Structures are given as structure tokens and as C-alpha cells.
Amino acid sequence: xxxxxxxxxxxxxxxxxxxxxxxxxxxxxxxxxxxxxxxxxxxxxxxxxxxxxxxxxxxxxxxxxxxxxxxxxxxxxxxxxxxxxxxxxxxxxxxxxxxxxxxxxxxxxxxxxxxxxxxxxxxxxxxxxxxxxxxxxxxxxxxxxxxxxxxxxxxxxxxxxxxxxxxxxxxxxxxxxxxxxxxxxxxxxxxxxxxxxxxxxxxxxxxxxxxxxxxxxxxxxxxxxxxxxxxxxxxxxxxxxxxxxxxxxxxxxxxxxxxxxxxxxx
Numbered sequence: 001x002x003x004x005x006x007x008x009x010x011x012x013x014x015x016x017x018x019x020x021x022x023x024x025x026x027x028x029x030x031x032x033x034x035x036x037x038x039x040x041x042x043x044x045x046x047x048x049x050x051x052x053x054x055x056x057x058x059x060x061x062x063x064x065x066x067x068x069x070x071x072x073x074x075x076x077x078x079x080x081x082x083x084x085x086x087x088x089x090x091x092x093x094x095x096x097x098x099x100x101x102x103x104x105x106x107x108x109x110x111x112x113x114x115x116x117x118x119x120x121x122x123x124x125x126x127x128x129x130x131x132x133x134x135x136x137x138x139x140x141x142x143x144x145x146x147x148x149x150x151x152x153x154x155x156x157x158x159x160x161x162x163x164x165x166x167x168x169x170x171x172x173x174x175x176x177x178x179x180x181x182x183x184x185x186x187x188x189x190x191x192x193x194x195x196x197x198x199x200x201x202x203x204x205x206x207x208x209x210x211x212x213x214x215x216x217x218x219x220x221x222x223x224x225x226x227x228x229x230x231x232x233x234x235x236x237x238x239x240x241x242x243x244x245x246x247x248x249x250x251x252x253x254x255x256x257x258x259x260x261x262x263x264x265x266x
Contacts (some may be wrong), residue, residue, distance in 0.1 A: 080213065
């Protein structure tokens with residue numbers, strides 16, 4: 001896990017969940033597999049009821065779903081918080097994943113997602129997307145989620161992962177009327193059908209009764225921008241520049257040592 005991903009998610013936790021620290025929150029981590037070891041989001045959210053979800057068995061995975069685009073194992077409106085870090089670039093159809101996140105979130109529930117805007121190809125097992133400032137908000141609109149904060153690290157605040165330029169977004173599921181809930185269910189069923197997934201029928205069901213313990217409409221707390229500014233002040237701008245120089249020197253060294261067909265960027 002990139003350091004910037006962990007620290008930004010920590011900023012989200014401290015800014016938005018500190019007030020409900022003692023509440024029995026249910027937290028879902030989408031794409032929770034620990035590929036390279038080290039810290040995971042369980043270290044940040046393990047004080048609550050944390051569940052790690054992924055498509056394959058791996059360390060830090062509690063639930064392996066049968067279909068990555070239809071989590072039939074999870075009931076709708078069953079989680080207060082959903083987080084996902086460095087997974088959305090690997091998901092072939094992220095518009096279906098964001099709809100599943102919206103489905104399992106309780107009304108007023110929060111989601112925090114981070115994914116790179118750049119960097120080299122790294123397949124686990126696929127590497128499909130990079131996210132510019134409008135990318136994650138577009139997915140949010142598709143799923144009917146409200147954007148609270150949205151930022152992309154184009155300023156290299158986190159030098160250790162400057163090459164990735166992580167995008168980060170905080171979302172909230174709005175309260176719905178019964179008719180809005182039914183319309184959303186019909187839209188999701190149509191999206192699954194268009195993707196060749198039968199899914200569950202667009203049930204004529206009312207809105208979810210359970211509501212997450214957050215204000216129905218949160219205002220931005222600028223947690224992401226503040227965390228990046230703190231990082232810039234701590235490094236003074238020199239640290240990340242030196243890391244970028246080292247990354248480019250390593251790339252140049254590989255270009256001199258390896259045949260052209262074996263080269264990748266950075």
C-alpha cells in the first residue's frame with residue numbers, strides 16, 4: 001500500500017469518524033487484499049466491525065465474493081462506511097462496483113476511495129484505469145452518491161508515491177424517498193443486465209430503514225487538502241523532488257540495461 005493512500009485514508013478517518021468513535025460502525029474495505037504485506041486499512045478501521053472484501057483469497061480478505069459486480073453475499077444498506085484504496089484502477093467495470101458500494105451503504109453512509117492518476121502498469125490481474133479530477137466524481141454521479149471532497153495529488157505532496165498522483169474522494173449516500181429508492185434499484189438492475197449480469201430483479205422495495213450515524217448532508221472538512229499541505233510543509237519541497245530524480249534515474253538505468261521490449265515506464 002502506498003504511504004499516501006494510508007495517510008489520506010487516515011485523514012478521512014480522523015476528520016469524519018472521530019465523532020462516532022464509540023459507535024458500532026460497520027466498515028467495508030473493497031479490494032482489501034494485502035499484496036505486498038505491510039499495513040492495511042484494518043489498522044485504521046479495525047476498532048469497528050471491519051470486513052475486507054476481494055475477488056480472490058489473499059491476506060486481509062475476509063469475504064471472497066463470487067461475482068465482483070454483484071455482491072449477493074451482502075445485504076443492501078448494511079454498512080456505515082465503505083473504503084477502497086488502490087483497487088479501482090484494476091476493476092474492469094468500475095461503474096458497476098460504485099453501484100454496489102452505493103447499494104450496501106446505509107443512507108447517510110460515507111465512502112472514501114483512492115486510486116492513481118498516473119504510474120506504470122501493475123496488473124493484479126488487470127490494470128485498466130487512471131483517474132483525473134473528474135473521474136471519481138463521474139462514477140459517483142452514476143451511482144447517485146454525493147461528493148463531499150475530491151482531490152488529486154498533482155502537486156507531489158506525498159513524495160514516496162509521487163509517480164502515482166493519487167486521486168481521493170469522499171462520498172455520502174443521500175437519503176431517498178420510497179420512489180427514489182425504487183428508481184435506483186431499477187437503474188442498477190438495468191446496468192447489470194447491460195453488462196451481462198442477471199443480478200437480482202429490480203424489486204419494488206421501499207427505502208432502507210437503517211440510517212448511518214452521520215448528518216444527512218455533510219459539508220466538506222477539507223481533510224485531504226489539509227493533509228497534503230501538512231506533508232508539503234514537512235518536506236519543504238526538497239524531499240519529493242529528490243525522490244522524483246531517483247525514480248527517473250532508475251528508469252534511465254533500466255533503459256540502458258534491458259532490451260526495448262522488456263521496458264516499462266518507471
